Amino acid sequence: MVLKGRAWKYGDDVDTDVIIPARYLNTSDPAELARHCMEDIDREYAARVAPGDFLVAGKNFGCGSSREHAPIAIKASGASAVIARSFARIFYRNAFNTGLPIFEAPRAVDEIDAGDLLAVDMRNGSLRNETKGREYGIAPIPPFMQELVAAGGLLRYMAARRKERVGP
Amino acid sequence: MGMTLTEKILARHAGKEKVEPGELILARVDLALGNDVTSPLAIQAFRSLGIGEVFDREKIALVPDHFTPNKDIRSADQARMMRDFAREQGIVNYFEVGRMGIEHVLLPDEGLVVPGDLVIGADSHTCTYGALCAFSTGVGSTDLAAAMISGEVWLKVPESVRIVLSGRPGKWVEGKDIILHIIGTIGVDGALYQSMEYAGDGLAALPMAWRFTISNMAIEAGAKNGIFPFDGVTKAYADGRSAREYAVVVADRDARYSGEIAVDLGALEPQVAFPHLPENSRPLSRVGNVPIDQVVVGSCTNGRIEDLRSACSVLRGRKVHGNVRMLVFPATQEIHLQAMREGLAEIFVEAGAAFSTPTCGPCLGGHMGILAQGERAVATTNRNFVGRMGHPESEVYLANPAVAAASAVLGRIGSPDEIS
Numbered sequence: 001m002v003l004k005g006r007a008w009k010y011g012d013d014v015d016t017d018v019i020i021p022a023r024y025l026n027t028s029d030p031a032e033l034a035r036h037c038m039e040d041i042d043r044e045y046a047a048r049v050a051p052g053d054f055l056v057a058g059k060n061f062g063c064g065s066s067r068e069h070a071p072i073a074i075k076a077s078g079a080s081a082v083i084a085r086s087f088a089r090i091f092y093r094n095a096f097n098t099g100l101p102i103f104e105a106p107r108a109v110d111e112i113d114a115g116d117l118l119a120v121d122m123r124n125g126s127l128r129n130e131t132k133g134r135e136y137g138i139a140p141i142p143p144f145m146q147e148l149v150a151a152g153g154l155l156r157y158m159a160a161r162r163k164e165r166v167g168p
Numbered sequence: 169m170g171m172t173l174t175e176k177i178l179a180r181h182a183g184k185e186k187v188e189p190g191e192l193i194l195a196r197v198d199l200a201l202g203n204d205v206t207s208p209l210a211i212q213a214f215r216s217l218g219i220g221e222v223f224d225r226e227k228i229a230l231v232p233d234h235f236t237p238n239k240d241i242r243s244a245d246q247a248r249m250m251r252d253f254a255r256e257q258g259i260v261n262y263f264e265v266g267r268m269g270i271e272h273v274l275l276p277d278e279g280l281v282v283p284g285d286l287v288i289g290a291d292s293h294t295c296t297y298g299a300l301c302a303f304s305t306g307v308g309s310t311d312l313a314a315a316m317i318s319g320e321v322w323l324k325v326p327e328s329v330r331i332v333l334s335g336r337p338g339k340w341v342e343g344k345d346i347i348l349h350i351i352g353t354i355g356v357d358g359a360l361y362q363s364m365e366y367a368g369d370g371l372a373a374l375p376m377a378w379r380f381t382i383s384n385m386a387i388e389a390g391a392k393n394g395i396f397p398f399d400g401v402t403k404a405y406a407d408g409r410s411a412r413e414y415a416v417v418v419a420d421r422d423a424r425y426s427g428e429i430a431v432d433l434g435a436l437e438p439q440v441a442f443p444h445l446p447e448n449s450r451p452l453s454r455v456g457n458v459p460i461d462q463v464v465v466g467s468c469t470n471g472r473i474e475d476l477r478s479a480c481s482v483l484r485g486r487k488v489h490g491n492v493r494m495l496v497f498p499a500t501q502e503i504h505l506q507a508m509r510e511g512l513a514e515i516f517v518e519a520g521a522a523f524s525t526p527t528c529g530p531c532l533g534g535h536m537g538i539l540a541q542g543e544r545a546v547a548t549t550n551r552n553f554v555g556r557m558g559h560p561e562s563e564v565y566l567a568n569p570a571v572a573a574a575s576a577v578l579g580r581i582g583s584p585d586e587i588s
């Protein structure tokens with residue numbers, strides 16, 4: 001699967017309060033959350049993001065609260081993935097659990113400018129900056145997580161484990 | 169090679185003799201927690217699989233604390249969804265408004281978390297219980313749903329960094345200052361994916377309330393958890409509090425740590441974290457002139473009775489500055505009652521502060537104290553991100569309760585010494 005779109009570039013320590021401010025957490029409707037995604041640091045993003053675009057950021061992306069509304073908002077905004085130097089740990093789990101692809105690619109992040117056209121090939125694990133004509137490797141998904149994906153996600157995996165132990 | 173506190177607790181809950189950093193495990197949870205903001209997504213996920221019952225109705229805690237007492241119709245709908253689920257499933261540990269508290273203060277106080285436990289919660293400050301020598305960490309709603317289904321969580325065993333505390337803290341220095349100093353030193357991702365394990369002779373000077381504050385803000389350094397060794401202070405808190413027996417876990421002498429950070433408590437001043445990251449901490453003497461509009465005392469970080477006592481020790485007989493709104497949130501009903509019995513509520517109200525029912529409200533910019541454009545607050549809470557307490561152009565300065573109370577009197581960030 002190839003993801004393709006333009007880069008929206010942000011700095012270090014983008015926290016979940018700016019990804020989706022708490023004042024909107026009185027709903028879990030993805031479309032509504034998406035309308036307010038990133039608005040406290042970027043008024044343009046939610047209105048202008050195109051399907052397939054990427055959020056590109058520095059270190060510790062998604063720090064702060066455990067709200068799963070954050071990856072849900074990003075995914076529903078149309079973005080195809082987040083590329084960062086590093087991710088905060090709860091965001092990393094939540095992105096995986098909600099099916100938002102995320103990639104740690106420090107060197108690529110340094111060389112990506114806002115608006116660059118990017119393509120990620122999930123099969124061969126490559127990230128291409130088409131604007132700059134550069135290519136980077138991205139780390140594959142850890143084996144345990146591949147197992148979860150194969151089982152149809154974390155919930156189905158856990159449901160199967162429960163069935164094994166206590167019966168249907 | 170021996171094991172750290174975190175490795176030992178994780179091994180025990182994964183049914184293994186030994187675990188090593190980097191290893192992925194499935195671990196049994198003693199308690200899984202959700203609140204009125206994170207539970208609705210977990211409940212939807214749980215129901216989507218058509219599973220009838222939760223794995224154990226005594227091992228799930230549901231606490232409406234974020235947008236409660238209900239701030240608007242949609243928050244009321246979310247709170248109702250959690251309440252209905254709790255009733256339908258017979259969840260034993262559901263705490264209604266009027267009998268509740270902020271989750272991370274309530275659950276240990278009620279004896280629902282005990283030393284040696286493994287606890288996950290769909291709230292990032294679930295790491296608070298490390299103060300009890302338990303392993304606890306924040307997860308998302310899907311992880312909570314998975315735990316409600318199977319009673320398990322997948323975890324990557326973290327490396328542990330050892331934080332060695334020495335000496336005795338000086339006047340007006342509290343747990344909050346210790347953790348703000350550490351975050352200021354290592355940064356908001358300084359312990360990313362790691363466990364922060366405390367040690368050293370300075371521990372003896374740390375009461376339980378301070379330890380909760382310090383573990384609570386482990387997430388603000390990117391850590392998975394922040395854990396204290398079991399000692400006499402832990403024992404005094406834990407004994408007789410729970411119907412469940414606790415387990416005393418001790419780190420091996422030859423445990424492996426990824427690094428060590430030394431903190432001389434005697435050299436610390438009270439700290440203030442400037443906008444917009446908790447790592448922007450400075451000693452109080454280097455704050456300068458920062459006029460303020462609001463002071464918030466409360467939250468899972470600093471809403472305990474000891475915190476209210478500390479604020480009152482400064483506020484007693486004084487008045488909140490004419491330009492300042494001071495809001496006080498005891499973290500639980502029990503603390504609220506205790507504050508009334510001790511006369512603390514009276515001190516706050518006579519000083520001109522609002523004394524509220526427990527809620528997370530203002531800490532996350534939910535309700536009960538939202539800041540307007542350009543306004544500044546001193547708060548005993550845990551985060552000062554852009555827009556955290558309201559308008560994206562408002563500012564939050566993090567401090568301990570005594571400094572917050574002094575600032576309320578002065579109308580600017582200042583020291584209790586300036587008014588006493």
